[in-house]
Structures are given as structure tokens and as C-alpha cells.
Amino acid sequence: MSTPRRAPTPDERRQDADRSRRLLLSAAFDEFAAKGFAGARVHEIAARAGVNKQLINYYFGGKEGLYRELQQAWLDREATFNTPQQPLADLAVRYLRESLADPRGIRLMVWRGLDSSDTPPDESPIDSDLAYLRDRQHDEELAADLDPAAVLLLMMAAISAPIVMPDVTKRLFGIDPTAPEFEQRYGAQIRLILEKLSG
Amino acid sequence: MSTPRRAPTPDERRQDADRSRRLLLSAAFDEFAAKGFAGARVHEIAARAGVNKQLINYYFGGKEGLYRELQQAWLDREATFNTPQQPLADLAVRYLRESLADPRGIRLMVWRGLDSSDTPPDESPIDSDLAYLRDRQHDEELAADLDPAAVLLLMMAAISAPIVMPDVTKRLFGIDPTAPEFEQRYGAQIRLILEKLSG
DNA sequence: TTATCAGTCATCTATTTGGTTGACTTCGTC
């Protein structure tokens, strides 16, 4: 034994609360997005984070606490469309690209919606997004008789669809929704449709 | 004891394989739609069906077999839009109403899509639905430059949205997606949008 | 009548899972 019972601190395993928390949150994001709350396994999250699973209890008070904190963190970050002054279609296509590249956020949201139980309904305003759409209506980039709420919901639905229904999407388009051609083709159609919804 | 150890066959508990299978399938539909595969509990399904949980193994070879058979049954039944010669908007609104009244089918579909693992991708054609849309294009009920695949995906997404993202929907519209006013308001918007996508 | 077999159930079991315990380590500080 050249290394007689070395402390398991080869370099990174330093004691660092923040680091451990961050690692766990990140691993939890992967795991919960992939399998949902019921399907996720704490030992798997800990393994991904390279950390003892007990730390989940230590820092977050258990699986549920970790889930809650993750949801909250994601809600806070994504609270608003945080829209720059950008044409509606560009915005939609940008979100489509981002969501296809990393579907974890959408998956997390859908899983929360499906879970129905627990999870307080989240009370953030979202008004800013609606206001943005109303501005677009004023600019005649969006027909005046459309309900901004419906348009926004539809946009979110359109962007989530290939992630939420990948097999349906594949059957419909004949290509895998993760293929770059799909993003191309579908994005173009979203553009086209949004165009038809204007003035 | 007026009934000394009566056989547990008070009337319905008759031995009837089909009945038990049907009961289990129906209970499984409820349970899996409500909680997904990982969240569902076999003892709960059996309880709902009023039957011993061992029958799940006897008839379906376990939880997973039951899930598979349920998915298959639902896919078979709902294989196609089974569209009568009906205007596109009417069709959409009809599906919206049906889905809001009984979201189990949609929830099952979404959960399958999210699960990603296992479950063979389902190879049914869906062509008939696309053909229907192409007919609509020919009738100029749908703009010719639109991709039927995209339109169909969008319609499914639109109909699923209030079920898959109930909290987002509620924040956006200010009313609960299960309220009749919502169906009214959202359905009208879907009509309007489909109108703008025509000719 | 009896043998057989599908249908049904109560009970048991192996395993998984989230969580707890108590010891050890590191770090800041007096």
C-alpha cells in the first residue's frame, strides 16, 4: 500500500458546502428532468454529484426538499420571457432551439404540471409576457382580435411539443425531433404560422 | 355470526376472467394516467378494481405488462383522428372539449413521451390524418404553404397544453383550465387562429 | 362422482428506497 488509507480528499473532495449544494442541485436537475419526481432516485442523484447521499438530507431536508428547491430555482430564473425588443417569430425560434438543445427545463415544467399533487401553483405574475404581446399587437405584428394569453400558451405548447411528444413528432415528420433538420423545418413553419397571425 | 365464513362471493366476486381483466385495465387507466408508471402502485390499481393484486401478475405478467397492454389498447383505439368530413376547426374544438372532460388519454400519451426509456416507439401510420389535412389544403381550408405535419402537431399541442401545463394556463388566462369558461374562451381562440391559417 | 383446471386470494419474501445514526475530518478561531 503506497497510499495507506488516504483521506478521500484527492483534490476536489474538499469540504465546501456551496460546492456540494451546487453539485447536488445540478445532478438533481438532470435526474428529475429525466425521470420525474417519482422516478428519480436519491442515490443516483448523489452518485451523479459525486457526493454522499446523506448530504441531500443535510442540505435540503430530503428528496422532496431538493425537488422543491430545484423547481423554485428554475422558476426564479425563468420567471419571465425576459424579452428583449425582438420580433415574435425570432423569439419563438430562439426558444425552440434552446429547448431542443437542452430540454431539461421544459421536461421539469411538464412533469410538475402532470404531477398535480403538492407543489404550490406558483404565483409569479407572467404579466410582463402578456404585456409584451400586447405591445406586439399595437405594432400590428399580431392581429388585434387574438387573445395574448392564448397566443402565448400556443407558443409554449408548440415549443414543448417535440419534447413532450417525441414519438408523435417523429411519426408526423418522419425524422427524429433531435435532428437538426427537424429544428430547421419546424422552426420555419412556426415562423410562417406566426406570420399568418399578424395584422 | 349470521354469515359464518361465507365465501367471498357476495354477488359480483364471481369468477370471471374477462371481467377481472377489464376491471384491472380500467383501474390501471385511471392510476397510470394520474401518476405515471413510476408513480403508480399496483396495490392501488388492484384496490380500485376491487380485485386481488396478484391478478395483475396472473393476467398481465406484472406492472410493466399491464402498462404495456394499456398503452397498446389505447394506441389501437385512438390510432387515427378517425375524422369524419368535418371542418378542421370543429374537429379541433371537439377534441379540446373531449380532452378537457377526460384528460386521461392525453396524460397517458404525454407520460409515455416523457418516459423515453422502454416502450417501443409505436409504428402506426398516422398517414390518414396527414391525408385529411392535405384534403383540407386542397379545399383551401388550410393555406397551401403550411406543412400538414406541423399543423397537426400544433393542434395536438394546443389541445394538450391546458392539461399538460395547467398552472401556466391558469396564470395566463386567470381562470382554471377545468372551468367551462376556459373551454369557451380557448376554443374560440383556436377557431380564430385556424381561420387565419386558411387560404 | 371425481379429476382437472382456470380464477382468486391471503400471506410471505426479496429488494429497493428514503432516511437516520454516529463517527470522522476539516476549518476557523481563541
Place this chain on the structure above:
DNA sequence: GACGAAGTCAACCAAATAGATGACTGATAA
């Protein structure tokens, strides 16, 4: 250096869960 607090972990534990076992029941046919 000593000491206490925070961070970390290996091992253990109780509950839950899917599935297995073997017995009982009723129907059908020989």
C-alpha cells in the same frame, strides 16, 4: 495547539413495493 462547529461519509434501518407461493373455489368434462 485546543476546541467547537460545519461538512462528509459508511453503515444501518424501517417502510414500501413488486412479485412468488401455495391453498381454496367453482366450473366443466370424463
